[in-house]
Amino acid sequence: QVQLRESGPGLVKPSETLSLTCTVSGGSISRYFWSWIRQPPGKGLEWIGYIYYSGSTNYNPSLKSRVTISVDTSKNQFSLDLTSVTAADTAVYYCARDSYCTSGSCYSDYWGQGALVTVSS
Amino acid sequence: EIILTQSPATLSLSPGERATLSCRASQSVRSYLAWYQRKPGQAPRLLIYDVSNRATGIPARFSGSGSGTDFTLTISSLEPEDFAVYYCQQRSNWPRTFGQGTKVEIK
Numbered sequence: 001q002v003q004l005r006e007s008g009p010g011l012v013k014p015s016e017t018l019s020l021t022c023t024v025s026g027g028s029i030s031r032y033f034w035s036w037i038r039q040p041p042g043k044g045l046e047w048i049g050y051i052y053y054s055g056s057t058n059y060n061p062s063l064k065s066r067v068t069i070s071v072d073t074s075k076n077q078f079s080l081d082l083t084s085v086t087a088a089d090t091a092v093y094y095c096a097r098d099s100y101c102t103s104g105s106c107y108s109d110y111w112g113q114g115a116l117v118t119v120s121s
Numbered sequence: 122e123i124i125l126t127q128s129p130a131t132l133s134l135s136p137g138e139r140a141t142l143s144c145r146a147s148q149s150v151r152s153y154l155a156w157y158q159r160k161p162g163q164a165p166r167l168l169i170y171d172v173s174n175r176a177t178g179i180p181a182r183f184s185g186s187g188s189g190t191d192f193t194l195t196i197s198s199l200e201p202e203d204f205a206v207y208y209c210q211q212r213s214n215w216p217r218t219f220g221q222g223t224k225v226e227i228k
Contacts, residue, residue, distance in 0.1 A: 045219035
């Protein structure tokens, strides 16, 4: 059974960089797309972007200028960096495995439990 | 981007009753729509993909239907473990987007 677990600081100061790592267990990170998705308090889910195991990425245009997703296949991990954060970036951040894809357009069939990140001074 | 509107926001039902959840898209998403279930403190779970296909291990009481802009998730007879929040998601247009969710609560 594939399992994903998000890790990283739960509190980030405004204007700094939010960094999270997703560790994949129970399966290889190879040959899949891997996404980050977030949900601000009281709001809906927002897809942030994905990375293919080979390293190719694609990001939501609304966040593209501030987002970097990277992968470390040797550790079976992928990571999210979000720069210049504000209070609006406070959210539960989920990592997920993508499946049922067509040209990178996917659904997510395995998700982590989520990590709450609060942006506050 | 495509906006997905789910209704109702909250559905109050008793175990054994039928639940009907709606997801409407701001433009056609063809047949590229999925449904997820999320319970407090748990990872979201993919239930249905491409409108009507059950994901691995999903019970037959969950079914999906629709096309174009109007979609429905039906739970034929609610089990106690089905009380949760349900989200729809489209992958037809870039970027993929989600609905705001429908909470199915115990009446």
